Structure formats: C-alpha cells, structure tokens
Amino acid sequence: MGTILEMKGIRKVFPGVVALDGVNLNLEEGKVLALLGENGAGKSTLMKILSGAYKPDGGEIFLYGEKVEIKDIIHARNLGISIIYQELSLSPNMTVAENIFALQEPTRFGLIDDKEMNKRTKELFEQFEIEISPTKMVKELSISNQQMVEIVKALSTKPRIIIMDEPTSALSNKETEKLFKIIRKLKSEEISIIYISHRMDEIFEITDYVSVLRDGNYIGTVDTKKTSSEELIKMMVGREMDKVYPHKDFKYLKDEKLLEVKDYNKKNYFHDINLFVRPGEILGLYGLMGSGRTEIVQGIFGILKKDSGEIFMHGSKVNIDDPFSAIEHRIAFVTEDRKNEGLVLTSSVSENTTMANINKILNRFKLIDENKEVKIAREHVENLRIKTPSIYQTVNKLSGGNQQKVVLSKWFEIEPEILILDEPTRGIDVGAKYEIYKLMIELAKKGVGIIMISSELPEILNVSDRLLVVKDHGIITELDPKKTTQEEIMSYITWKR
C-alpha cells in the first residue's frame, strides 16, 4: 500500500483571485480521502486540475510515482482518473446503457451493439446491486437514480482514482448506504477515492483521512479516526465555532397567520395543501426528492397554476397565478437550483442583486441609475460577506455559497414578507450555512415568515420552529422539531400507504 497520487504546491490564479496557493494532496492506494473546505476554498478548482479541466499555474503532480502533466479530461481518464460531477452530466434523451458507454460503445461489424451494451450495463448494475433498467431513458429516472447511473458511468472506465464531488446531495439515506457499499467494494479492489462532502456524518463514516483547504491554502491532513467534527470545522473556518446552528430565541413574533394556504390542489403535483406561517416563524417542509415538496411551494409562488384552493395574506384573500403577482404580494422564492433558476450566470453580481426590483434603481426619467445600483450591490456584498473580486464580476465565477448569497440579496431587494427557501444550503459548507441560518433569523426578527424546504434531517430539526412532513404530494403530518426525532420523521416517510 503506497501513495498513488501526490499533488505538490499547486497554484492556480484566476483574474483577480488566487484560487489555489501551495496546495498539497496525498492519496494512498485503496483509501478514501475527504477533501473539506468552505465555499471558495478551492476544492472544486483542485479537482478540476486533477481531472484535466484546468491547467495549474504552478506545482507538480505525481501519479504512480511519476511526474505527470495532465493535458485534458481524456488524458486524465486514460491515466485512470475519473470524476463524478456534482451537477449531473448525463444526456436525458439517451438510455441508461447509452450514457454509461458513451464514446466507448461495444461494436459489431462497425455498428453499435445494443444487445452487448445492455448486457454489460446489467452486469455492472448487478455487481453494485442497483436495480435500474439499462434500456430506460435517463430523463425518466429520478434524480437519485440518475446520480447512481453517473457513478456507474465513472466506474465503467475502470479508473484507479475516483473523484466524487458531493455524490450524496441528491441521494436519500437508503441510497447513500448503497453508495457507501459501493465505495467499500471499490476500496477492497485497491481503488482510491477523493470524496468531497459537507456532511460530517458521512465523512466520519466512509473516509480514512481528511485534507482541509481554506481560502485556497492547504491547512492540513488528519486521520479521520483521530479527529472530531469540532476540530475539522475549526480547521475549515479558521475560528472557533461552538455551534453549527445559530440560536433563535423565539418561535414567532405574533400569533397570527401571515400567510395561509387553504385546500390547494393541482392534479399530479400536489393535493389538499393546508398550511400557514406566522410572522417571524420558520416553517420547515421535510420530504424526500420527488415527494412533491418543491411543487407545493411552486404552487404557492404561482409557478405552477393551482386547480383549486385559496391563499390568504394578513387574513385577506389574494390572487397569485404567476411569479409576478407573488412578488407583488412580497413573496420571495429561493429555488433549489440556483444556476438554472436563480442566477443569470453571464451577468454581474450587481445586475443579479437588482434584478428582482429594477424599479428601485430607476431615476426620475425611468433610466437605470448606476450609482444607486452600485450602492445597493456594495451594501449586499458587505452585509452578506459575499466573496467576490468586485461587484462587476460575473456570478458564474463565484463559489456555491457566495452564489446563494447573491440569490438572497436579490430577494432582499423586494423586502419580502414571506421568504420561501428550497434547499437553501444544498452544496454549501458549514461556514456559509451558518451565515445563511443567521440571515434567516435576522429576517424572522423583522417579522418575515419563512418556509424552508430541506431534505437534511439535522438541518430541518435545528432550524425550523414547526415542521410539516411531505409525502406522495401531500402533507402527512405536523411535528414539533424540538420534540421529535430523526427516527420518528423517517418512520412517517417510510410508512406504507
């Protein structure tokens, strides 16, 4: 058992930012290395260098004891390095088998041999105890099954090093277990894994040692068995953080219904939705992916048009049939998919922060007043501590947590009374999560009613004041987060119909 990969003094500079500076990484054969760090710490950049997507500006890479220069993604793959991306990279209109064997299809007489391909896919799946039909279209699969396909696809090239970038962010607990089983099997075959995740419990369960990055610098590597989550968090954020969840010292400000949804229905999307939020209250919505939790809030926000039902704000009936009318009633919706639904990636930080309320930056001639815009953007960057070289930076270059802060800034501009957050901390590290929870509490103090969707049990239990469990497109029960347990919630979820 020896070192299979060594990265030494890796440096990468982007215009205006040093993304990596003197970063080391050491991977041993048949081990799982966790790569940990806040947003913008440089994890993704480092992995992109390893997988050939970026070229380093300095440093050396040794693979199997030899110095290598990774030219591009194909070269990395030929060297036995495979990466599973956080964002799915499958073609939705192709079958599972076609995706797995993309560009390396088995052929017969020069034509693609579908039979052989499906057979081999099936064998691969059986090996990992996955039950997905090879001939199904990828778009027909659930997100979590797509993630499984993605993982198998990465394995099909028989790599010696596998990079997993937050592989469980779309998986349920059961599927996560399945993934861990696969990881253990891979370990027994002397395959090495670099595992990026923000979930402490996972890191302690599956990894052998942990390397920590902070602000593009290498902080250190520790043995997973000999460390604690406190130590890791401290290494990550560089300061003591006694708690992952900030304290909220009130349940709600006034016992009245700020927003009330009555008998909301939309065929195939949600049924019999009844819920309310008080001023200053954080209402949690827990459900697995595909349970209909997102559709429910999309219904409230007017993205999905209801078939029947009523919404009341401050006790009087309001009509919401599209996002425009929702915003008029000062409802804000932070979507789960920030890149495709929240941000205009090709626009700047300042343009993104002002996009929900352009009227605010117009002067008396109805023209955009750049001074106003700059002022607003600067305020948000400062208050939310958004890490960006400038407010003119296009948001695609920011890290996930900073992008999420830009989305929040955008909605703060409409001065929301109701803030709906769909998985607000997905793919975001502990430090940024803490800041986002604090922002939520600050808003609650001002009387905003908050609805938060989450599929992370510890989060929903610690952050929400009241908790609704969603299953099969309906709300099945209400729980008190202070009194219930993860086990109790899961028992509702897994309860047979």
Place this chain on the structure above:
Amino acid sequence: MGLKLFADKKLFKSYGGVLLALLGLMVLFSFLSPHFLKTNNILTVFAQVSIIAILAFGMTFVLMIGEIDLSVGSILALCGIVLGVMLSNGFNVVISIIAVLIAGALAGLFNGFVSAKFKIPTFIVTVATMGIFRGIGYAITDARPIQIENSFILFLGNKKLFNLIPVPVVIVIVLLIISHVLLSKTKFGRQAKMVGGNKVAAEYVGVNTKKLQIKIFIITGIAAAVSGILMASRLYSAQPNAAGGYELDAIASAVLGGTSLSGGYGTVLGTFIGALIMGVINNGMNLIGMPYFYQQIVKGLIIIVAVFIDVRNKESMLGK
C-alpha cells in the same frame, strides 16, 4: 453623449478589440486604395452602412434575448413597397411614413406573437415569415419596382446637412443613441438581458417573457421599416427584391460587435462598430475592384470568424 461613452475606460476595454479591427482594416484599405481615406469616401461608407446598421440595432435586441429574426430583410423590402404604394396613391408623406412604421411593427408583432404564443422557435417562425413577407411584396407589386419621387423621402437617403453630413448618418446616430439608452439604461433593456442570460430566472422574478419577446420583435420590425425607407430613398424606388441576405449582414454586425448569439450579452454601440467594419470591408473591396462573388466569400468567412469569437468568449466567460 457618444463621445463621452468612447472616452470611458471600461467601454474602451469592451470595444478595444473591434475598434482595433476597424482601425486595422482602414489602414489596410488606405494602402490598397488612394481614395479610401478621403472625407467623401468615409462619409459614403457611413451612409452605406446606415441601412445595415439600423437593421442590426434591431437585431441586437433579438439576439440579446437569445432569439433570432431572419425576416428583417423581407420586412425591409415590404416596408419600402408600402411606402411606394402609399406615395403613388397620393398619400401625404408623413402619413405614408407612419403607415410604413406601423407595417414594420405589425410584421414584428406577427413574428413575436406566433413564436411566443405557440412556443415555436423564432428561427423557424422567421424563416417562414422571411418567405411570407417577401411573397406579399412580390404579390403587391407584381414583382415590379415602384418609383419614388417624393422629395422629402429622397432627401432622407441622399442629401447632406450643411452640405457635409449625409442625412442617413444623422438618422443612424439618433437611432444609435435611442437604442443604446433603451437597451442598457432602461428596465426593459435590463429585463431583456436577464431573459437572454437565464429565461427561467427572469420568469421567477416576475418578468413576463412572452410579452417581452413580442415587444422586442416589434422593435426589430420598426428598425427594418426605417431601413426600408432609407433603402427606397437611396434606390429612388421600392424594390420587391431589395435587401436579400441583409439579415445575415445584420447578424454579423451584431456578433462582430460583441453581441452573443446565445443571448444575455450585447451592446448597440458594439453593433454599430460591427456594422462599420462590414461597411469598410464592402467599400474597400469595391474600391480595389474585387468581383462581387469574391466579396460574398469574404463576407461569409467574416461571419464564421465572428461566431468563432463569440463561442470562444462564451467559453472563457463560463470557465474553461
């Protein structure tokens, strides 16, 4: 205002490349032809460019939202015919011009409404209307040109103010300023940029993307109508076969000027510089006596280069 914008450092940074290209071409042609740098010729280039430039201003709006309008050349021709028919039937010139602008707006409204309402890709809709509008023009005129004799119309395309500045140049500058303000200084322009960058995100902050698309196609239609008037003036006639292929010149101008074909990025000022580049190349090739078909080849190659630059910019923007 235009001058102040050019002096702006940030703006120079974004247009430095195209300005340099324009300058380079001008140096090249001044060596190849002794006539090129004469004031008269430069003003001719400006005047010739005016028709494409105005079309391209409209095109910039469409490209900005990630759509395309291939029917602008046909709208231009049809609008010229409407002008010719109105004038030859004795209508007052002001009323005729208003009618032409309305005709352009209606053509754009049709493009925008059909594509937005029925969710048909604008590429398909405008390829179809390219034929439809052209066909209507031929049907009205029986494929024959209509002579234009109205002195005001002829003034617009052919005369000079103070015996120096061609009137079309004045019109282009005025429209440049109006479009620039509309695109980069108003809520409407900002929303267009958002829609081009991310349609879903724009919808989720309450932008009515269908309405916006219709408005934008109306703008393109009106721009084509203005170009149609200038064209009719310069040709002293309304020709049903006028402006064939102009849509591609307009797209090339916009893309050369830095407007993205996939939407979300672009400026009218850049488009204007792009149109000047196209105009300088056209004029230069004519001056050195290059045959028409070779000119076609050169223009085709320019379009490929422009799109290549756009693709590469997009890649570097989205991290690569």
